[in-house]
Amino acid sequence: MGVGRLSSHQTQGAVSTLVEQYKDLPGAMLPLLHAIQAELGYVPDSAVPVIAKGLNLSRAEVHGVISFYHDFKTHPVGKHSVQICRAEACQSMGSRQLEAHAKALLGVDYHETTADGNITLEPVYCLGNCACSPSIRIDDDIHARVSPERFEQLISQLGVSK
Ligand code: FES
Structure with missing residues (x-):
């Protein structure tokens, strides 16, 4: 970083x-x-x-x-990276609703960073965890079967106020 x-x-x-x-x-x-x-x-x-x-x-x-090379970022990034899988298996299990929820909760679009500089929201295309869709990655950890409620729990652990 x-x-x-x-x-x-x-x-x-x-x-x-x-x-x-x-x-x-x-x-x-x-x-x-x-x-x-x-x-x-x-x-x-x-x-x-x-x-x-x-x-x-x-x-x-x-x-x-x-x-x-998707590793290169072209915008300033926050302290934490939150990636939501947009590939097919996750989309079929509700990742679109999850991403809408995430954007509303964090007040940012993809590739943007929350106003407090804490979280950057990014799309990702398959995390190799398709059997447990929808999947997200927060920093280095992959989380499976993430409901909007679970997403809120995970985000609250990153120290963000809603
Ligand atoms: S499609 Fe989301 S983890 Fe593979």
């Missing part, structure tokens, strides 16, 4: 420093993106032109890599 919210000036400075460090390495793109995410918690859109210039690539190529 990153170092908290930085100003855009600080963010650009951190990105430029890392680009300088990595740009001459063979296959620099992935290690550089991981280093940026480790430093900032995400890879901001404003980093794309800096990376493209440093690695002598097009912006589209950089965007392509960031969007191909």
Whole structure:
């Protein structure tokens, strides 16, 4: 996780420093993106032109890599990650209702973070737990057969006020 919210000036400075460090390495793109995410918690859109210039690539190529690897986040993330499975087995067992409930409860849409910076809500496409749908992941833990009530219990354990 990153170092908290930085100003855009600080963010650009951190990105430029890392680009300088990595740009001459063979296959620099992935290690550089991981280093940026480790430093900032995400890879901001404003980093794309800096990376493209440093690695002598097009912006589209950089965007392509960031969007191909789902590990890369493009928005600031909260202290906790809450992912709701949107794949077929979970949808057939009510994950759409669960996601509507989650969005209303947290007051955010997917890829957004609660106002207190505590939780980022994200979709995920199969957690390998289809037999126990609907499934969610909170940080590193997968939870099975999550009803809206169970979701509220789990969220309350993360220290969020409704
Ligand atoms: S479809 Fe949700 S865990 Fe597989």
